[in-house]
Amino acid sequence: xxxxxxxxxxxxxxGLTQEEMAExxxxxxxxxxxxxxxxxxPNNEILKSISKEFNISINTLLGSPQxxxxxxxxxxxxxxxxxxxxxxxxxxxxxxxxxxDGEMVYKSLDKLMEFLxxxxxxxxxxxxxxxxxILESQLPNLKYWREKAV
Numbered sequence: 001x002x003x004x005x006x007x008x009x010x011x012x013x014x015g016l017t018q019e020e021m022a023e024x025x026x027x028x029x030x031x032x033x034x035x036x037x038x039x040x041x042p043n044n045e046i047l048k049s050i051s052k053e054f055n056i057s058i059n060t061l062l063g064s065p066q067x068x069x070x071x072x073x074x075x076x077x078x079x080x081x082x083x084x085x086x087x088x089x090x091x092x093x094x095x096x097x098x099x100x101d102g103e104m105v106y107k108s109l110d111k112l113m114e115f116l117x118x119x120x121x122x123x124x125x126x127x128x129x130x131x132x133x134i135l136e137s138q139l140p141n142l143k144y145w146r147e148k149a150v
Contacts, residue, residue, distance in 0.1 A: 002063050004038040010054055010061075011036075025049055048089065057082055057090045071143035072098035072106060073116060093143065109145055 011021045011032075018032040025046055034040035041062075042050060051058050057079045059068055068077035071093045075081065083091045083099035091099055098105050098112075106112040113135060121131040139145055 002038065003041055003061060004036050006056075006061055006063055007032075007042075007050075008036050010050070010056065014054065024053065052089050055079075057092055059092055068092055069142075070095040070098055072104065072145070073112060074138060074142060098144075104144070109139060112139070 011018070016024070018036070019029045022029045022032045025042075027042075027046065031040065031042075035042055047058050047061055050056070050061060057068075059066060060079055068082070069075065070077055070081075073095060075095045075097075077092065077095060079090075081095050081097075083094040083096045085091050086102040093099070094104075106115075113132065116135055117128050117132050120126075120135070121128045124131065126134075140149070
């Protein structure tokens, strides 16, 4: 879905006119109109404000141009699984199970593996040894573990 369509749907879902949307985000009605016709896109600060106000990730606001994955455990991220910062803004790098209350939950790859291996083995109907081999080959490539290794 395109950004303009997401913004139109969001505004209408919340029962706002273009004028009311403009007032809420301190822009002109013409700016909202340009967003909704695709002539312009809200700047980063306005996207952050819209995201926070309407509880929707920036990725979703932009029409989901990327398939986000948790950079700790590799889980695909939908809005309901994306972690939050302490100020309640989205942290689109991690799922809510790996990053909670402004902190990483898993401090070591071993602790994450202890949790993931049995759960994912059952989910994908694999034995735990095979699942461990798969995860050991994939998880270290994720941003969190790469940065932690440095």
